[in-house]
Amino acid sequence: MPSPSETSIFEKGRVAFLRIQALLGRTPGRYLYDLYRTEDEPSGYELTRAAGSWRNALLKMGVQRARPGGPRYTDEELLLSLHHLLLRTGAHTYLTTKKAAYHYKKGELLAHPATYILRFGSWEEALRAARSFGGNTP
Known part of the structure; x- marks a missing residue:
């Protein structure tokens, strides 16, 4: 069971992630998440450290990437x-x-x-x- 501080970081991360997603109109990766987060929101590094990986952090926040690997361009x-x-x-x-x-x-x-x-x-x-x-x- 996650500690209350872990639950708090993932809840704050979820709110930040959804705000950034709405702002960009697409699902941000860790790089874009860090570019658009505010100082009071957890960094991608903090979320990754708490969850073990960015993918696990997304799962714990209850959000999903639009498609693994991002958009494909010719x-x-x-x-x-x-x-x-x-x-x-x-x-x-x-x-x-x-x-x-x-x-x-x-x-x-x-x-x-x-x-x-x-x-x-x-x-x-x-x-x-x-x-x-x-x-x-x-």
Whole structure:
């Protein structure tokens, strides 16, 4: 049986999770949960530590991910999104993963930079492919 403090952290986490889900219009993962939570709400780390894993934390909060693994995007969708971001930010600007994560948080990039790295092998390869995508080289 969970202790009262564990029950409290999971109840607070549930309220925060549902608030963030309504705000985003989709089910947040641990990364988005931490980006949008307030200081008085438990962090993803605290929930994971109390439950043993993020998945167990979701189960204890009584919420479910929309679909394991998140949304699936084609290479073309990812490259088009990155290509448009490069056009908006300008060709002279070197887009780092940190800057790209900021644009992802604002909803200006389809997926987190980690997705591009996993899909294309490196951030530089993703940038190279996006720059040549669609014929307009930024």
